Amino acid sequence: MLRIHFSAGDMARTRVADHPDPLWESVLSLHQLQERQSDPAMLHWQKHVISNGRAPLRLLLPLVPARGYFPDFLTPVESAEGFEAGLDALLSTPRPQLHLQLTRLAKDKPPDPWLRAVAEGGSPVLHRLGEALRAYRHHALGGMWQRIRDRIEADRAWRSRTQCLGGTDAMLRTFGPALRWRPPVLEADYPVEADICLDGRGLLLIPSYFCHRAPVALADPALPPTLVYPARAVVPAATPPPEPAGPHLARLLGHTRAAVLESLDGECTTSELARRVGISLSSASEHAAVLRNAGLVSSNRLRNSVRHSLTPVGLALLGTGPR
Known part of the structure; x- marks a missing residue:
């Protein structure tokens, strides 16, 4: 833990x-590529990457094993500014840091000439690593970046x-x-x-x-x-109703329950919920339970109070959730 x-x-x-971090996505996609029991939805992607990216994979997979430790230098903070900024920072990693992290990676494994070469930090080797990352990103992430x-x-x-x-x-x-x-x-x-x-x-x-x-x-x-x-999967958006809340929502849930749902901006306790809607504490608790059972509200106990918040489905129903 x-x-x-x-x-x-x-x-x-x-x-x-x-924003999405391109180097974190690259490294973690290498993990996904090595999953033996992968999500069926990823099988086509795996086959595409393996058949089109054999050359870069030969250099990258030894750096990112399927399980356990991988070097921190592969995911520099500068990657938040974009792939090229992150790659420049990665290729500028000080040699002592490269040596320390790759020594840890190679511990208890057979000697690997490629890992030893990267640990030494020579310019030609790092250039090969950079080109492998660029090629892998093109094959693995280019078509699905959106x-x-x-x-x-x-x-x-x-x-x-x-x-x-x-x-x-x-x-x-x-x-x-x-x-x-x-x-x-x-x-x-x-x-x-x-x-x-x-x-x-x-x-x-x-x-x-x-x-x-x-x-x-x-x-x-x-x-x-x-x-x-x-990241949570995007809630599928069907044809949106003209008015996701208001009278249409009231007809669906009932006026009081719709008011309870609409009042859940952020997290609040059952007492706060009752005050916002103008109902009794027991009524607020009952409506929250019904909405929770419907998957629209989540509830967590904190010491002596229960705190409620909207789930992604609840947010989507109100027209404010992820699309």
Whole structure:
């Protein structure tokens, strides 16, 4: 399990990344490419990449094994500014850092001349690595980058809206079972036991198309705290109704229950919900339970109160969720 320890200052400095990170997507797609029991929807993509990207894969797969550690230098913070900016930073990694990380990667494995050459940091070798990453990105991500962007931006919009309306505490409660917010600690399913103390630096959360199951963090605690998590699938948009809320929603759910749903901007307790709608506490609890059972609302107990927030389906029904 991974435990990330927050202070009050960290809450103020925690945010969701503005855009897809091309190097994180490249590295995590290499993980996905090696999955033995892959999502059936990814099988066509896997076959396409394997048949068209054999040359770059020979150089990249030794750096990114299917399980366990991979070097932090492959995902520099500069990648947030775009692929070329990230690649320039990657290829400028200091030699001592390359040697340290690749020595760790090669531990308990048969000697690999390619890894040893990258660890030495020679210009011709790093040039080959850069060309392999460019070619792999073209074959693996080029044709689906818009799909990747759409999913990540929809996820980011939802998390950021929740953070804007309900604060960072509410946003940290929006993640699925693999991430659990138990103030002041964010727990994540992880292959090893680890603790990260943010120490006022805050946390950058990066939604990812290719991150599956467990979130991923940088191995070096001295680097800017980063957690990559699986972006939620985009809620399919059928032909949108002319008025997603208001009287149409009231006819669907009933006036009071529609008012309860529409009042859930951000996270709120049952008592706050009752005050917003002007109903009794027991009535608010009952309506929240019905909406929760319908998948429109999620509820979490925090000490002596229950806090409610809209799910992606609930947001979509109101016309404000990810599309």
